[in-house]
Amino acid sequence: MARKHYYTQRLTRIVCSAYSCWSSIILTTISLTQYMCTGKVNMNDKIALYLVNGALGAGKTTLVDFLVQQPEFAGARVIENEFASESIDSCTLAQRVDEVATIAGECICCSSGEELVDILHNFAISGRAPVIIESTGVANTLRVVEKLLAGDIFEQYDLKQSLYVVDGAEARADGLAEALLAEAQAADTVLISKLDLLAENDRQQLIETLLQQGLTNVVNMDHGKFDLAQLDDKSQTLDYLLLHEPAENAAENALNYSVVDMAELDINAEKIEKIWTNLRSKYALRRMKGAVADGNKIYHIEATPQQIRVTRGAIDESLKLVVIGERAREITRAVIMKELG
Structure with missing residues (x-):
């Protein structure tokens, strides 16, 4: 339909x-309207579908982790798309939800989309609980929606909301870059993360700038949390797609990744921050995440160009680092060991 x-x-x-x-x-127009009305499906019979997108490291997984804990998302299933060939976040989400499906090593907006469509069809068979799709940090929302349309997904699912996460610490003072702005404009709700890292004046200026750029529903997000009442009642993304062509995804072609085994390497928080600073500039990196060990202590790493967050990790976390950037594929275990001295 x-x-x-x-x-x-x-x-x-x-x-x-x-x-x-x-x-x-x-x-x-009259003929088309009559044609569409003959195949009308009761929206109440459909499964609620949510799209989550945002730049690398903006806080998409943190947002999803918050959503699946809310009563409105009871029993929610998650489809996680990883740009790299391995998922670092799926283990964390698996602690919250019963079903987490991972599509790794490709961007769902640039691939054939068959794996995504197959997973959604299987989810439709297994239950009626909401489904959340978390895209990679380089995905194009409108292209994802096109894949869903081509796979007849909206015969079974109702697109409730398209959410876009803006990294407040990474956003420019004069607003979002063209590619990010195009993605934010296609979303129903724009959530701003990491505002706690900005001064009060800078926070207000950023919000005002985003509104001036034409974003209407801009919401503050505190470590993934926000008031769900601020979500729009109905998604406008499908209507937006009718009027706008999806942008070319230049970022996906410019970036590559590497997954580095960090087992048996002792790295403390201070060392990992130094390594990130050096690698980021040498290899034009945009993202690093994963886990390292310092003796019996496990540290979880989340890094973007403007920040790095090191927290205590779970004992069962895989000791690997995923790096994404323009020359990320050149980074190996040997490169990391050289940085360690």
């Missing part, structure tokens, strides 16, 4: 641009 709506609306746009005869346009 949704896919028919999408393609018929696209057809109407083409007709409108190609012909100036208003009577033909009116007749075409």
Whole structure:
């Protein structure tokens, strides 16, 4: 149904641009409306679907972790898309939800989308609880929605909300860069993370700038938490797609990754911060996450160009680091050991 709506609306746009005869346009629109009404499905019978997107390290997984603990998301299933070939976050989410499916090593907006569609169809068979799709930090929301349309996903699912997370600590004073702004504009709700890292004046300035850039529903997010009442009642993302072409995903082509085994290497918090600073500049890195050990202590690492967060990790965390950047594939265990001296 949704896919028919999408393609018929696209057809109407083409007709409108190609012909100036208003009577033909009116007749075409009436016919399409009648066609869509014949296949109408009760939205209450569909499974709630949520899309979560945002830049690398913005706080998408932290947001998902918060959502799945809310009564509105009881029993929620999660589909996690990792740019790298291994998932660092799936173990954390698995502690909160019964079903976590991971698509690793490719971006779902640039791949064929078959794996994503298959997982969603299987979830539809196994239950009616909400489903959350967490995209990679380089995904294009509109392209993901196109994949879902092509797979007839909206015959079974109702797109409730498209959420985009903006990293407050990484955002520029003059607003979002063009690529990030395009993604934020396609979302129903924009959540700003890490505002606690900014001075009060800078926080207010950032929010005002985002509003000036045309973002209407901007919400503060504190370590993934926010008031769910601030979400819109109905997603407008499908309607937005009808009027806008998905942007080219240049970031996905420019970035690569490496997964480095950190077992049997003793690295304390001070050393990992130094390593990140050096590697970030040498290899044009955009993201590092994972876990390292210092004796019996496990440390969880989350790093972006402007910040690094080192916290105590779980004893069962895999001792690996995932690095993403323009020259990330050059980083090996030997490179890390050299940085350690």
